[in-house]
Amino acid sequence: MEERSGQGVRMRDVAGAAGVSRQAVYDHFGSRADLMVATVRHGDEVLGLDGRLRHYRAATGGTERLEAFVEFWGNYVPEIHGIARALLAARETDEAVAAAWDDRMGVVYEACHDIVGRLHRDGALASGWSLDEAADVLWTMLSIHSWESLVLERGWPVGRYVGRMQELARRAFVRGSEGA
Amino acid sequence: MEERSGQGVRMRDVAGAAGVSRQAVYDHFGSRADLMVATVRHGDEVLGLDGRLRHYRAATGGTERLEAFVEFWGNYVPEIHGIARALLAARETDEAVAAAWDDRMGVVYEACHDIVGRLHRDGALASGWSLDEAADVLWTMLSIHSWESLVLERGWPVGRYVGRMQELARRAFVRGSEGA
DNA sequence: GGAGTCAATTTACACCGTGTAAAGTACTGA
DNA sequence: TCAGTACTTTACACGGTGTAAATTGACTCC
Numbered sequence: 437m438e439e440r441s442g443q444g445v446r447m448r449d450v451a452g453a454a455g456v457s458r459q460a461v462y463d464h465f466g467s468r469a470d471l472m473v474a475t476v477r478h479g480d481e482v483l484g485l486d487g488r489l490r491h492y493r494a495a496t497g498g499t500e501r502l503e504a505f506v507e508f509w510g511n512y513v514p515e516i517h518g519i520a521r522a523l524l525a526a527r528e529t530d531e532a533v534a535a536a537w538d539d540r541m542g543v544v545y546e547a548c549h550d551i552v553g554r555l556h557r558d559g560a561l562a563s564g565w566s567l568d569e570a571a572d573v574l575w576t577m578l579s580i581h582s583w584e585s586l587v588l589e590r591g592w593p594v595g596r597y598v599g600r601m602q603e604l605a606r607r608a609f610v611r612g613s614e615g616a
Numbered sequence: 617m618e619e620r621s622g623q624g625v626r627m628r629d630v631a632g633a634a635g636v637s638r639q640a641v642y643d644h645f646g647s648r649a650d651l652m653v654a655t656v657r658h659g660d661e662v663l664g665l666d667g668r669l670r671h672y673r674a675a676t677g678g679t680e681r682l683e684a685f686v687e688f689w690g691n692y693v694p695e696i697h698g699i700a701r702a703l704l705a706a707r708e709t710d711e712a713v714a715a716a717w718d719d720r721m722g723v724v725y726e727a728c729h730d731i732v733g734r735l736h737r738d739g740a741l742a743s744g745w746s747l748d749e750a751a752d753v754l755w756t757m758l759s760i761h762s763w764e765s766l767v768l769e770r771g772w773p774v775g776r777y778v779g780r781m782q783e784l785a786r787r788a789f790v791r792g793s794e795g796a
Numbered sequence: 797g798g799a800g801t802c803a804a805t806t807t808a809c810a811c812c813g814t815g816t817a818a819a820g821t822a823c824t825g826a
Numbered sequence: 827t828c829a830g831t832a833c834t835t836t837a838c839a840c841g842g843t844g845t846a847a848a849t850t851g852a853c854t855c856c
Binding site for chain 2: 812
């Protein structure tokens with residue numbers, strides 16, 4: 437239950453990789469969609485989110501939290517990328533997958549909203565943004581797709597992604613921060 | 617050859633909508649992938665790009681061109697969205713579709729690079745960006761996915777998309793422009 | 797040791813969408 | 827009239843998901 441990753445993977449591949457018959461997989465998981473959802477849940481348990489989010493949680497200021505979150509996210513996405521692509525493809529047709537995806541993305545959105553709210557509280561939110569709009573844009577900037585676009589298509593190393601996105605987010609959302 | 621749009625559409629749907637047998641479609645287009653490519657070409661002819669890009673072409677300054685391009689793009693995407701989704705899904709498996717997509721996106725990338733180049737020429741590019749990195753980020757900000765995220769998922773009207781993206785792009789790339 | 801249970805296996809098939817093949821029909825124009 | 831063309835219907839191959847049934851094998855309980 438470890439090495440899977442992505443949409444081109446058929447049930448027989450999963451079965452083969454697990455050294456088990458195709459039907460055994462159906463017995464255990466029910467369907468391809470259910471398998472994905474189970475994989476997501478398993479990933480949650482195994483990826484140590486609590487540890488990874490320590491810096492984020494420790495940062496109470498809006499600006500610091502924004503920076504910490506981008507850093508967490510940039511390093512987190514590569515590890516969930518395979519399953520994320522599979523979910524993204526399957527959520528078109530499967531309701532349970534769509535729900536699992538929306539649930540995950542909802543958590544990210546909440547984080548974005550929280551960050552924007554703190555910037556506002558600190559008087560640091562750049563003018564011109566409503567809280568919701570800023571959260572929408574931050575969430576969009578940090579989407580898996582944008583990560584794919586920069587890291588996979590344009591070939592950015594993860595470190596550059598993190599650095600530039602931190603800078604971009606600061607410029608976009610933090611009042612008076614164009615110098616660097 | 618007009619009303620199609622998107623990935624859930626099967627060959628029989630296309631045929632039915634055209635009032636023709638499924639095989640006739642195969643006779644004309646060869647395969648689903650070829651049909652998509654043909655649809656893209658047809659769209660190019662019919663969408664009046666030259667007219668739509670007039671403001672963009674007329675704007676020679678980096679800042680103005682950036683603004684004009686975001687406006688063009690925001691209004692253009694809704695019309696290509698259906699076929700774009702289908703291409704996006706099919707490019708995973710079909711080489712010709714992938715080539716057609718990459719060709720289109722290449723054009724957009726060139727436009728982004730041109731804009732960033734003009735900003736730099738005008739001395740208006742915000743500090744901290746290399747030309748390539750700024751083009752990469754602008755291109756990513758303007759991706760179909762980001763448009764979907766804001767307009768379809770977050771429910772933004774197109775006008776708001778255009779306005780906020782213009783503002784965001786200005787903040788991100790134009791030196792000294794946080795006030796508005 | 798023998799019976800029952802439970803998991804996993806093999807084999808087979810239904811369903812769907814893409815794509816191919818073949819035979820038939822109807823309209824066109826030299 | 828005949829050839830060509832455009833389209834039709836019917837049929838099937840292929841690949842992937844998902845279901846069903848009969849079979850094997852191991853482990854437990856008495």
